[in-house]
Amino acid sequence: MELDVLGCGGGIGTGERTTAFRVNGRLLIDAGTGVEALTLADMEAIEAIVVTHTHLDHTAYLAYLADSLHGRIQRTIPVYGRSETLQGLRDHLFNGVLWPDFTRLPPERPVFSLEPLEPGESRTIAGLEVRAIGVNHVVPTQGYWVDDGERAFAFSGDTTTNGGLWEALNARPRLDALLVEAAFADEDAGLCELARHYCPRLLAADMAALEHHPPVYISHRKPGDEDRILAECRAALPDRTVHGLSSGTRLTL
């Protein structure tokens, strides 16, 4: 399985792009500014998209993706997410005000269809088993466990302390890579509580429950604080292999 990190930053300004992953060239997970790394041919090859939640750093480039693909593909691309997320996209992005409604345009074959995939459900998408796992963020959010039958990875989405993610991952047969957020340094624990993100200390406390021992890749680090957050994660997780995730890298599982 090939996992392209198109974007994984907590913001822009330090050369990072915001969250978007591509799996095997066919599946897009989230559509933040990382989508900008794709060529037209890359975009045409996308078969399906799954989104973790509505926040713009994960969805803004659905708008530009639709615009670029409009008139170029002869099929509709399903966009999967929990029903609250899809309703949010309908109400606030594809509403004819902020952007044209590409779930209805072009009329004969819309670019996107919105397909509910709720926490706890699993579906075969672009040849992969994709399982949604509810997490704890300021808006309804879910992470994903993605399995090709031989190897699997999980992506937390945006979340703070929660038991459900770790319990759900323990129930899966394998986990070969874990992509998990740590948005802020320990010093900003108050902000983590307000915005419902992990800081290294909270992440380490939760991760003690994880029975798998995959390499851990830290995403969504606040711009300018990337090194400090990674160092704190390494110190807090001495028994884990911890890497900083950067936009533009490819993980081969």
Ligand SMILES: [Zn+2]
């Ligand atoms: Zn968010």
Ligand SMILES: [Zn+2]
């Ligand atoms: Zn985010």
